[in-house]
Amino acid sequence: MFELLFKYPPAVFSRGHYLLLAPLPVWVLLLLVIAGGALLFWNIRRHAHLLSQVRRITIWSLETALIALLLLLLWHPAISVATLRPQQNIVAVLLDSSRSMAIKDEDGQTRFDAASKLLHNGLLDSLGRRFQVRLYRFGADAERVDQTRFFQPPDANVTRIAQSLRDIATESTSLPFGAAILLTDGAENAGGIDFATIQRLRQTRIPVNTIGFGKDKLRRDVEVEDFAVPQRTLAGSRIEARVALHQTGCTGEKARVTVADGDKILASETVDLTHENQAVPLVLNAGPAGALNLVARVDPLPNEDNVQNNALSRLVNVSGRKPRVLYVEGEPRWEYKFIRRAADDDPQIQLVSMLRTTPNKIYRQGVSDPSELEAGFPAKPEELFAYDGLIIGSTEANWFTPAQQDMIKEFAGRRGGGVLFLGGRFALSDGGYGATPIAEMLPVHLPATQTTFQRVYSNTELAPAGLDSALTRIDDDPVKNEQRWKKMPEIANWQAVGDPKPGAAVLAEIIPPGHRKTPLLTTEAYGRGRTAVLATGGMWRWQMRSEHTDKTLASFWQQMTRWLVNDTPGTVSASTPKQVLADEDKVPLRVEVRDKTYQPLAGAVVQAHFIGPDGVNATLQLQPAASETGVYTGEWTAPRAGAYLAEVTASNPSGEIGRDVVTFRRDDGVAENFRSTQNRDLLEKLSAQTGGHYYTPREARHLADEIAYSEAGISEHELLDLWDMPIVLLLALGLRGSEWLLRRRWGIV
């Protein structure tokens, strides 16, 4: 129908350039249209007594439009379009051969069968009549095959569209590729199509046309879409886990979500399925040191379409190291006692404390040797940065020298440690911190006044951001946890700390009698580290006003000190963005090497020693990253499925700088179980960004004709007349006919 009216297929109009071929300039055309319109307007005004104003304007509009159309035709409109030369161009037909194509959701047949049928029923023939056709199967990459192999059932464990297209782009450098046709469900496992691939395709000018198979949504399915846990933690710590669910057709039902280590369930929660996407926060205990294999699972619901996507695994490196926290307290107070007691009961933390008992005397506890901190608060960065965390109590800001204040700031910013500021009569605003560089690192805007500390018993409660935080978890059950915070004894004192800064999170609040709520615990990421303000020195009443068997306060302080140090890097810090290789084998490593003052260190020799299943034992030397000083990168291929450990060491001529451990695992045969619905959005964007089009199987019949209009490969430009399109004649007749009918009706013919 479209071609009947417009003479050419739609692709001509969308890909061509419009031209006016007459030698006269366009402004003359516009001038004539305006003059014609004016003339007609003058003419119709002469018969004003016969017609109302609305009718006069209607008649004038139709006449002017007709004049404009006729004048436009005199200027000889045409369209210039590039077309591929017949049989001189190659069209790559890429058929998705991943296991998700075996899902039977195309009118009773599999996606692969539907694609095969489309190709057999004329598409391949029509393509063959105009182009040289190359057939490719793709999964992890594109493989050129003959027709027999091309139509064999899908067997690939992954779908990597970007990699497959890069393969085609590479081939196109020596061959005239005119277009690529992708028959796929778009269920990509590599995290999408990166910008570099799109750029590469644009350079080759190959339009990628996509034909999508499969339903956008499954009928009934609950999928564990993501499972977020920290890569590493300290033994015995609470871990925050977040299980992201995606469901279709199960709204209103209940689902049980568990996180388990082998057969042992560490956390579970039954949730109401209310939205298509929802996250389930869980808090669990990391247990003893070692690699923790966690599996997040949602119990299958009755008649679920796909139960293979109900579980996801992650690996957590539970470290047995004993980080050191330095606690500086400016006056004897009860909170100090109970912080120390909590640390004494924590086998994973060494709390080194210095307490100003008199103006000139400091009492030290938890020191490694008698000389530690003998001269007072560290004066050199390498001394302060030897600690992993820092707590600053009720200590006047000017007790620290300006250099020490800068060091405290850099402790979080550069060293990557955690710094906690406690409330107190010499703390925060009252301690003069507002006028120091330290104010910048605080997660709150300190008030300008210096009377912010109040010795008033006050209740506390969780803020919304604290409901799911492991830091504020004093009961394993999230509902009971919220209630317990409200029922805990009043704290002995509180301090106004001002509003939280953008990016900061208020986890708990104080409800002072007669005042509005004010932040109790506020945290934020700062530089490479993190900072927190606990606006009280009176949590100790939680212990003195509770049964002695109640260890809530000790747990709170242990969690708080662990939060300070959990993510504190050493001088050598190794990481990988892929802790679980889902049907992949390449693991990228990134190692940051710093000196004792935590300045990036160039010129180090960095090696990773891998130990894996079945005696896998290999070494990889990492190379300095081009753009970042002190960063070393490398990629290693994990030969088989299983859990791996990489010990990274960095050294220079003066000896070993430090070492770190990274754990990861390779899982085979899992990736295709997830995101198995058709990713139409991805395919549409891919086509749009490369100059191609997205087609449903039904729309793909005309694909061979439409892809002929392309500038890729060997093409020629055609100039196509537009004046003789049937639609033009119909339009002219329509305008004139409408005017005549209206005139007849209004009796002015």
Add this chain to the structure above:
Amino acid sequence: MRVRIALPAIVVLCFSISAVFAFQAQFKQYPGEEDNPTTVPPGAFERTEWTFARLRYPSGRYTEYAGERGTWPTDFPKADRQFLQGVRRLTRIHTRSTEQVIDMNTDEVYNWPWVYAVEVGHWDLTDAQVKMMREYFLRGGFLMVDDFHGTYEWEVFVASMSRIFPDRPIVEIEDKDPIFHVLYDLENRVQVPGLQYVYSGKVYEKDGVVPHWRGIYDDRGRLMVTMCFNQDDGDAWEHADNPQYPEKYTSQAYRLGINYIIYAMTH
């Protein structure tokens, strides 16, 4: 309209009432029970981190010489306030100028993790008080007892103490214990006598010739109860301004008391 006006008034009143009760217990005088009355110094009602908390215990059947008021206010309140002056001057502990009397018939003791009891050779705790003190110590509370002498008073003290902790021994505190070093090094301690020394020249009372610094430890090796047995630090504080009372005893009593406070606030 009346409801509109009354409702905010009620809310404000509730806030005000709750604000009054939300503070730590305030200083209160005990006019009929003061052993050595003195003026109320400025800053008596200040709210502070710590103050001298004196345990108001029952003397029960052992009150024959002290009368109805019992033995708890011995040296009170002058000893308390003079000692507090020293704590304020010598340390960074935030303390008010007056003591806090802790009535053992309430649970107020849980708000004061350091308490002092004098003449405990005459105390006689009820079952409820025994239970409360045991819980107090296990939660983290600290008790300094003082001014009891000789075999008889020791036995009376132990009679109640062994009901609090039947399972924990009373031991001599070793010189190397942090409590003798937390601020002042106190390896070389002397027996601190009461005021009777000024008249008798004797540093001991009854048959308490040998001074003892004893204590009860918790499971983590931290002192919960400390006993200054056959000594009278309370008198040394009380008579710190008495020219006849030797300064060396007062000095040690101050140092010891301060060490005990700082120990309690750090262990």
